[in-house]
Amino acid sequence: MRKPEFIIFAPSFDENVGGRIVLHTLCARLNELGYPAALWPMSKPPTRRCWQWPTLRRHLGYLARRDEKHFSTGPFPRRIARYRDLAGATVVYPEMVAGNPLGSARVARWFLHRPGFHTGGRVDYGPGEIYFFYEPGFNDPAINPHPDHHLQLTYLNPAYRQTNFGPREGTCYVVRKGALRPSLKIDRHPSDAVCVDEMSHEERAAVFNKCTALYSYDMYTFYSTYAALCGCVPIVVPDEEVTAQQWVPDPERRYGLAYGEDQVGWAIRTRPDLLERIRRTRELEDDYVHDFVAKCRRHFGSADA
Structure with a gap:
């Protein structure tokens, strides 16, 4: 299995939470289009180096709860990033994540809502990041001045289809x-x-x-x-x-x-x-993903750019 080029920082899949759905969808689409990607559970400690008690306690708690075993990827293939996968990978954070928890040198930030919307107006991003938005209305031009950094993906739950073609009420x-x-x-x-x-x-x-x-x-x-x-x-x-x-x-x-x-x-x-x-939509979204990869590679100076 090829080393992930992209690591998606995400919570466990929940079919009722749109942000979680699209993060898992991005991982799946990247893999389908030939760009190796894996998920990093948000509760997973960023390092195995547990020399200090707070880090050791978090790591032991993660293992005791068996978080990775119970981490759901829903309807998508399961691929969880390993510690050695972090080196050289581009980490994708949703806009609500503060800072750079995994300490990656390559950070792509995906605005799944307006920056600061879920954090009481607080925005904590780092230098050198590249930004993308799900909806044009979610973009903040002061942070991301590039209107072409559009990355929108959809997952259609099969439950939603018209079965009633007769009268309606209520x-x-x-x-x-x-x-x-x-x-x-x-x-x-x-x-x-x-x-x-x-x-x-x-x-x-x-x-x-x-x-x-x-x-x-x-x-x-x-x-x-x-x-x-x-x-x-x-x-x-x-x-x-x-x-x-x-x-x-x-x-x-x-x-x-x-x-x-x-x-x-x-x-x-x-x-x-x-x-x-x-x-x-699917053809358009595949173009978004190809464009996302190309922009990240150019931004971070990848040899594949």
């Missing part, structure tokens, strides 16, 4: 990260709407196939797209200070989604375009 809503939106009241949905936040994927897909509309207080959750795939109109509760163009600049990526109730007509008209775009 509405549902999802809150998720919408709870963190300042001053937003969770009151835009009808009083009898069903909350889908704590449901399993199968339960949520069944609700999406029953209801006419989903009210989403989380402006970026993929559940809005999943609702559209099930034939339910996703209504994203808008930020009054953010236009639809600012929310998602690429109109193709707004297909099937209503940014506010006045956009319901747009969502219904463009749903067929959403389905076609999803069919084209």
Whole structure:
């Protein structure tokens, strides 16, 4: 097995947490496209050199809990990085990770949300890093002035597909990260709407196939797209200070989604375009991954650049 060129610093896979899903997806896609990659569990100590008690205690705790054995990679092939793999590899951290826990000389930072969003505004990055963003709205030009450093990957859960092609009734809503939106009241949905936040994927897909509309207080959750795939109109509760163009600049990526109730007509008209775009997505995402690798190699002076 070839030594990893990329090591993805990630928590265990969780099918309900989008950030975890895409980190594991990146590792899988890199391997599929011929770029050796492995995962580094976030709880795994950065070194085996346990000369000091805090480091030794952490290492012993990691072994005692058998964290690596229980580290889930979900539906993806399992490949966990070894200590000797760190030398020369590019480590990929999500934006919420402070500093450089693995002490890598090559750090790629992936903005899975706006830097500082999950850390109370604190941003702790190091010199010489290269930055990529999942959504254009997640990029901070003051940190990353390169608008072409776009790296977006999707994992489509097979539970979400339209099974009801007949009458529908009722509405549902999802809150998720919408709870963190300042001053937003969770009151835009009808009083009898069903909350889908704590449901399993199968339960949520069944609700999406029953209801006419989903009210989403989380402006970026993929559940809005999943609702559209099930034939339910996703209504994203808008930020009054953010236009639809600012929310998602690429109109193709707004297909099937209503940014506010006045956009319901747009969502219904463009749903067929959403389905076609999803069919084209895999080829586009492979291009993103190739571009990501090329940019990292150029940035760090790889011989393969």
